[in-house]
Amino acid sequence: MNIVGISACTVGIAHTYIAQKKIETAAKKAGDNVKIETQGTIGIENKLTDEEISQADIVILAADVKVTGEERFTGKKVVKVTTQTAIKSPNKLIEKLHELVKE
Numbered sequence: 001m002n003i004v005g006i007s008a009c010t011v012g013i014a015h016t017y018i019a020q021k022k023i024e025t026a027a028k029k030a031g032d033n034v035k036i037e038t039q040g041t042i043g044i045e046n047k048l049t050d051e052e053i054s055q056a057d058i059v060i061l062a063a064d065v066k067v068t069g070e071e072r073f074t075g076k077k078v079v080k081v082t083t084q085t086a087i088k089s090p091n092k093l094i095e096k097l098h099e100l101v102k103e
Helices: 014-029 050-055 083-088 090-102
Strands: 002-008 033-040 043-045 058-063 078-081
Touching: 002 014, 002 050, 002 083, 014 033, 014 058, 014 083, 014 090, 033 058, 058 083, 058 090, 078 083, 078 090, 083 090
Parallel strands: 002 033, 002 058, 058 078
Antiparallel strands: 033 043
């Protein structure tokens, strides 16, 4: 499965990057392709390309604040969670994404 997404926390430092790592690790463990863009205090990093978005089966927004460029995901299945959810339960989160894609 191809997963893309964005992580962003209120301060834009620690939780943004921890959530990114946790999601990527859990997704790779499940055999998925994954790329998570971060939006933090130093701006956007690991920016998603139009091609990556078009090939995505599902989009995850692990964010505690409004993210920039959410309109890029129009027409895609989008799951919104807090960064805390992504950090504390990344494996369950990936399982849920698999269930949603199968629907």
